[in-house]
Amino acid sequence: MRTTPPVFSADEIRATLTMSDAIESARTAFRALHAQTVESPPPWHLNVSEHRGELHVKGAAVHGAPHLSVKVATGFPGNACHGVPTSDGLTAVVDSATGRIAALFLDGGYLTELRTGAAGALALDLLAPAEVEELAIVGSGGQARFQIEAALHVRTPERITVYGRNEDRMRAFATWIQERADIPVRRAALDDSPMTATAVVTVTPSTVPVLYSHQIRAGTHVTAIGSDGPGKRELEPSLLRRADLIVVDSLHQSQTLGELQGIDLGGQDVVTLGSLLHRRRTDRDPDLLTIADLSGTGAQDAAIAALAARRLLDN
Incomplete structure (x- = not known):
């Protein structure tokens, strides 16, 4: 019987990664893109014109990495006028070898902001x-x-x-x-x-x-x-x-x-x-x-x- 994958909050993720970590991960990503050792489809965009918002879906699998991921991120600039965060998001982490969902990151868009x-x-x-x-x-x-x-x-x-x-x-x-x-x-x-x-x-x-x-x-x-x-x-x-x-x-x-x-x-x-x-x-x-x-x-x-x-x- 399948168990529910672990879910991690924004606070847990913030406590795990520093900006220095993020800069090194950026180097990894851009080197992989240059070497063509990553599978990444074009981003998917949804404009929510009624509320001046947008939703993006991006994902990739870096060769040799144990996990791939799919990220959903939103941006609603008008939220600032109402005291609500202007961005939100989550990431599904998938086992690269089996395709099983390994974890869900309810990071509220933090990983997008950080990277x-x-x-x-x-x-x-x-x-x-x-x-x-x-x-x-x-x-x-x-x-x-x-x-x-x-x-x-x-x-x-x-x-x-x-x-x-x-x-x-x-x-x-x-x-x-x-x-x-x-x-x-x-x-x-x-x-x-x-x-x-x-x-x-x-x-x-x-x-x-x-x-x-x-x-x-x-x-x-x-x-x-x-x-x-x-x-x-x-x-x-x-x-x-x-x-x-x-x-x-x-x-x-x-x-x-x-x-x-x-x-x-x-x-x-x-x-x-x-x-x-x-x-x-x-x-x-x-x-x-x-x-x-x-x-x-x-x-x-x-x-x-x-x-x-x-x-x-x-x-």
Whole structure:
């Protein structure tokens, strides 16, 4: 007779994984994608237009891993106005050898938030200047906090600037940062004024650009996190065309769900994050403009779920 698989809560999963763990799992995922040692179908998306929400389903099986996974995640930005979390989710962990359900993670979207932050840190570490005087983040939602937490694992900026349109949310976000890091934080209205930061992260659900080419100077690195569905866009196309190097987590996803939707880049250099991990590191040209477009892959979900499963199921 079949027994019910164990169910783990968000609190149990939070106590099991650190951001450092998540960054290492991201390396595992992107190396597997580059080596083509992972099976991962395209993401499935459901737009809930009535309530300005969306639901994503992503899954993957990394070769050699004891567990594969399927993740369901939701994003309802309007929840913030009602004091309700804007994201939720769960992960089904499956035994790779038998197909039996090994565990259910009722993580409330935590694993998605964590692995997304980790991917942002990995892109920042590989592409941003070694010394970042100013880190700018556009957006003040839940994922913005994970991006800051992860970024501080790989860089120590002299100051952080939070850009947004909601003063109360920006103030709360700035306070949250200052409670965790001894770094000056300033708030700035999101408009089309030039930015002085040499590392910029955009974390919004926007369908129109929030960052324009004339705002970004040469030598800057930009990571775009928010575009993960049809019609979304955070970066002005001319900014993408200016880039000396564009890095994506998945080229197909970037072209169908991310910043490269409908963009003809001609012969511009577009590479994957996984390929960068296999290159010999060289000093960064201080005048390069680099962009990372991260739409989120099932391989990342599988890698971090497998790590959590190994720790929780072995106890």
